Amino acid sequence: MTTPDTATTPQSATTDAAGAPAAGPGRPGRLGSLGPVGLVFAGGISVQFGGALAVMLMPRAGALGVVALRLLVAAAVLLLVCRPRLRGHSRTDWGTVVVFGITMAAMNGLFYQAVARIPLGPAVTLEVLGPLALSVLASRRAINVVWAALALAGVFLLGGGGFSGLDPTGAAFALGAGAMWAAYIIFSARTGRRFPQADGLALAMAVGAVLFLPLGIAESGTKLLDPVTLGLGAAVALLSSVLPYTLELLALRRLPASTFAILMSLEPAIAATAGFLLLDQTLTALEAAAIALVIAASMGAVRTQVGNGRGRGRRKAAALEGTGLEG
Secondary structure (H helix, E strand, O other): OOOOOOOOOOHHEEOOOOOOEOOOOOHHHHHOOHHHHHHHHHHHHHHHHHHHHHHHHHHHHHHHHHHHHHHHHHEEEEEEOOOOOOOOOOOHHHHHHHHHHHHHHHHHHHHHHOOOOOOOHHHHHHHHHHHHHHHHHHHHHHHHHHHHHHHHHHHHHOOOOOOOOHHHHHHHHHHHHHHHHHHHHOOOOOOHOOOOOOOHHHHHHHHHHHHHHHHHHHHHHOOOOOOOOOHHHHHHHHHHHHHHHHHHHHHHHHOOOHHHHHOOOOOHHHHHHHHHHHHHHOOHHHHHHHHHHHHHHHHHHHHHHHHHHHHHHHHHHHHHHOOOOOO
C-alpha cells in the first residue's frame, strides 16, 4: 500500500534527509529496463495481487495469521538486506521507529480484517481516503473542497447510499486502515529523517512483526507452521512488501514524486482488477463509478498539492530576487 499524495509520499522511508533516493535493496539491472512508469505499475500490481493472495490464504491461517506471516517474513528479508545499525540512536529515534512499527502493524491488521469481509477493490478505495484526507488538509486550498466532495460522492456510491451493499464492519476496518495509512505517511517521513537509507523501515517492520506475532499465534496457532501456509505467507510478504518497496525505490530514482503519486492513485482500480481475476469479485456499474470518483479526487488533490508547492517556490524566488540570496 502506497500513498497517492505527492507531499506525503512514503518515499521518505527510502530517501535521505535531502529528499534524494538513498541506496537500498536492489539495483536497476533488468528491472530498470521496464522504465520508471513500468516499475510503478509493476509495484502496484505486486501489492494488489499480493493482497488477493492474502485473501486466498485467510481460510488456512486467518486474517491475523496472514498479517503476522507477512510482517515476519518482510522484516527478516529487510533486516538481512539492510543490516541496520542498532547503536548510536537516541531515545527519540527509537521512539519514532517504534511508533512507525505500531502504525504499520495496525494499518496491515485493519486492512486484512477489511478484505476478509468486503471485496478488495472497495476496501482499497475506502483505505485510500486516509492519505487523500491528509493531502487535502495539508494543502489548505479552496479547490480541495471539490476533491473532498468527489471522494465523498464516491464513498456514498460505493456504499449503495448508506453502505447497504457493503458489510459495515468491513467498511469500518477499511476506513480505520486509511487513518493508519495517513499516520504511516507521517511517521515514515519522520523515520526517514532519523535513519539512513531504509534502516528505519527495516527496524519498524521488525517492531510490527514482534507486536503482531502473538495475535497471529492466538488466532491460528500451529496452523502457521504448516509448510504450505508458510510458503504462501512468504509469497504474500514478497509480493506485498519487499518487491514493491524495491520497485518503487528504483522508480523514484528516475521519476518525479508528483508523477509517482498520481500513478499510485490508480491502486483502487488495480485492486479491483486483482479481485476480479483471482477472487472472482465483480463490481457493479455503481461501484466502478464510485472507484473512478475516488481516483479522480486523489489525482486532483495530488496536482493541487504540486501546484501549491510550485507557487510557494515562485513566491520565495521573487522575494529573494535582488537580495543576493537566490542561489
